[in-house]
Amino acid sequence: MSKLHILITGGKGMLGRTLQRVLAEHRITVADLPDWDITDAAVFDAQLATVTPDVVIHCAAMTAVDKCESDVDLAYKLNAVGSGNVAASCHRHGIRLIAISTDYVFGGELDRPYHEFDVAGGAHTIYGLSKFAGEELIRRHCPNHLICRISWLYGPGGPSFVHTMLKLADGTRPQLKVVNDQIGNPTSTWAVAEHLAIFLQHPELVGTFHLTCEGEATWFEFAQEIFRNAGVTQEVIPCTTDEYPRPAPRPHNSRLEKRMLRLCALPPMPDWHDALKEFFARGI
Numbered sequence: 001m002s003k004l005h006i007l008i009t010g011g012k013g014m015l016g017r018t019l020q021r022v023l024a025e026h027r028i029t030v031a032d033l034p035d036w037d038i039t040d041a042a043v044f045d046a047q048l049a050t051v052t053p054d055v056v057i058h059c060a061a062m063t064a065v066d067k068c069e070s071d072v073d074l075a076y077k078l079n080a081v082g083s084g085n086v087a088a089s090c091h092r093h094g095i096r097l098i099a100i101s102t103d104y105v106f107g108g109e110l111d112r113p114y115h116e117f118d119v120a121g122g123a124h125t126i127y128g129l130s131k132f133a134g135e136e137l138i139r140r141h142c143p144n145h146l147i148c149r150i151s152w153l154y155g156p157g158g159p160s161f162v163h164t165m166l167k168l169a170d171g172t173r174p175q176l177k178v179v180n181d182q183i184g185n186p187t188s189t190w191a192v193a194e195h196l197a198i199f200l201q202h203p204e205l206v207g208t209f210h211l212t213c214e215g216e217a218t219w220f221e222f223a224q225e226i227f228r229n230a231g232v233t234q235e236v237i238p239c240t241t242d243e244y245p246r247p248a249p250r251p252h253n254s255r256l257e258k259r260m261l262r263l264c265a266l267p268p269m270p271d272w273h274d275a276l277k278e279f280f281a282r283g284i
């Protein structure tokens, strides 16, 4: 395919770094702090007008879920207002926008995976509410957009659940308690980035897509698979969410159905077991 100029907001973050590697055949502009600040609308707009990429992949966000509860204004400033700024700027300059969102926009009460036509906005966390507000501003300000919801993300360099588990399994803990009543789709940055590369070949696509790996697991099951792949012997014991209260209540059901991939006849996401194996093979 022809070489594109792609600007990645939050490009130094976990997903942004993998995107740089997967999209290396294209021209990439990494737009991250301190030079690019999505909360400064005027400066961001002027910089975008100068750089004029073909596509913006918007990864910048406040992703520390518990910190969002204690700094609500900053969460909304980044995840909502910042995303609105990026969207308005992209529309003003005729640039396609691919924005990354999250399963946290849902409340997590459903007893089946959420699909793209389920009504979102029932989040119970500031992170989820602010990310959903960001989605809505993107829809309003930039019609030529894709919103890609991902979840339970891990990638080279972390930080992620995979990196935390491996750190905790340092031989000092005979047993590790891991939550077994939250269910989701563990998803690697490689799998997401490779699907975003497919989206780049389809400028006609617009709307909201779920992009998590296929298959589901609890954190307990995910931890067991991490240790199996890492060749680490660590006893893991299942526990409940109530045993680990956090400032931001975690959704019990984070599973996302990839209905839009199916309806658009696009390739499915890989199974999470395969993606995890590949992650370890490529280097953590």
Ligand SMILES: NC(=O)c1ccc[n+]([C@@H]2O[C@H](COP(=O)([O-])OP(=O)(O)OC[C@H]3O[C@@H](n4cnc5c(N)ncnc54)[C@H](OP(=O)(O)O)[C@@H]3O)[C@@H](O)[C@H]2O)c1
Pocket (backbone or CB within 6 Å): 009, 010, 011, 012, 013, 014, 015, 016, 031, 032, 033, 036, 037, 038, 039, 058, 059, 060, 061, 062, 063, 064, 078, 082, 100, 101, 102, 103, 131, 150, 151, 152, 153, 154
């Ligand atoms: N990680 C997950 O488990 C997960 C799950 C679902 C969805 N997502 C979504 O996936 C996307 C990427 O996540 P990630 O894990 O790669 O995030 P990340 O590692 O936290 O990266 C976010 C990047 O954005 C930067 N940033 C912060 N404030 C900024 C600002 N005002 N202007 C420009 N850049 C700013 C951060 O810089 P600093 O480090 O200097 O703050 C960081 O480099 C996010 O939209 C996130 O909501 C993530």
